[in-house]
Amino acid sequence: xxxxxxxxxxxxxxxxxxxxxxxxxxxxxxxxxxxxxxxxxxxxxxxxxxxxxxxxxxxxxxxxxxxxxxxxxxxxxxxxxxxxxxxxxxxxxxxxxxxxxxxxxxxxxxxxxxxxxxxxxxxxxxxxxxxxxxxxxxxxxxxxxxxxxxxxxxxxxxxxxxxxxxxxxxxxxxxxxxxxxxxxxxxxxxxxxxxxxxxxxxxxxxxxxxxxxxxxxxxxxxxxxxxxxxxxxxxxxxxxxxxxxxxxxxxxxxxxxxxxxxxxxxxxxxxxxxxxxxxxxxxxxxxxxxxxxxxxxxxxxxxxxxxxxxxxxxxxxxxxxxxxxxxxxxxxxxxxxxxxxxxxxxxxxxxxxxx
Numbered sequence: 586x587x588x589x590x591x592x593x594x595x596x597x598x599x600x601x602x603x604x605x606x607x608x609x610x611x612x613x614x615x616x617x618x619x620x621x622x623x624x625x626x627x628x629x630x631x632x633x634x635x636x637x638x639x640x641x642x643x644x645x646x647x648x649x650x651x652x653x654x655x656x657x658x659x660x661x662x663x664x665x666x667x668x669x670x671x672x673x674x675x676x677x678x679x680x681x682x683x684x685x686x687x688x689x690x691x692x693x694x695x696x697x698x699x700x701x702x703x704x705x706x707x708x709x710x711x712x713x714x715x716x717x718x719x720x721x722x723x724x725x726x727x728x729x730x731x732x733x734x735x736x737x738x739x740x741x742x743x744x745x746x747x748x749x750x751x752x753x754x755x756x757x758x759x760x761x762x763x764x765x766x767x768x769x770x771x772x773x774x775x776x777x778x779x780x781x782x783x784x785x786x787x788x789x790x791x792x793x794x795x796x797x798x799x800x801x802x803x804x805x806x807x808x809x810x811x812x813x814x815x816x817x818x819x820x821x822x823x824x825x826x827x828x829x830x831x832x833x834x835x836x837x838x839x840x841x842x843x844x845x846x847x848x849x850x851x852x853x854x855x856x857x858x859x860x861x862x863x864x865x866x867x868x869x870x871x872x873x874x875x876x877x878x879x880x881x882x883x884x885x886x887x888x889x890x891x892x893x894x895x896x897x898x899x900x901x902x903x904x905x906x907x908x909x910x911x912x913x914x915x916x917x918x919x920x921x922x923x924x925x926x927x928x929x930x931x932x933x934x935x936x937x938x939x940x
Contacts, residue, residue: 595697595717613677630694633852642703723747729760736766747776883907
């Protein structure tokens, strides 16, 4: 992936070479309870995340209501689906009065408060509240008006790209940038809950970074830590993943979310992966020095050898450990005279060989 300039979100720099920014998405998993939202915020912070994220919406600006009936079976089916969603959304809608409370909790816990606005009014409300960045959902990737408004705030934008094409992403990025937006993170995403492993297509994340020259990451709806760890190994700068107190609860996003202990494991797995990636320069580490001694083969004298003898292969054995010349020096040693008498079982040292 080409080098990109890190961007600042809240307490952290985000980009290649920086620790991965981990977002715990509570979303609608508060089930309409501020107390539950606050408990989940604390649980996420204790798991070691960098940010806790919610979703700000009202059904009136999210869905059409009373879809006209044109007599088609498909329309009737869609009317039924819309009616169910319309009726269930209030249970999972967080009122605007929650956001200052939850932001204060996040500030006290040392994590960033992030919230996805699903309309222009909530974007402005959250911006005034002082969120460090705006997160735009995959479903609004084609709502360029919202992207321009987010770009105009001057704050970083994290944009999910689920169920989209490269051309749609390019149009979204252009809309953001034409409004003056500069700091952008693109999250690869598969908008299935959960997705099939074979649909994850993690290499598409790298492609986004190559095309648009911005930090990239993964909005992950898969079970466990597997995709998150793989994405970090590939170069993900941000991981977003849902959290719940109990996956058995009824609700919109519980069934594919991680419980707090699982999220803590994900954080550990990601940090261990980052540590394991290293510098990329091939060398050995200090604890390996003892292994270099015991498992590397050395050149040893296999029989008594008079001084001045020209070494032949049968004069030497190549066994562990290495205490003088190594196995890689065999070709150099054979054919050279020795400068002193050598006894069987001695390590062959460089000073025993004539120039």
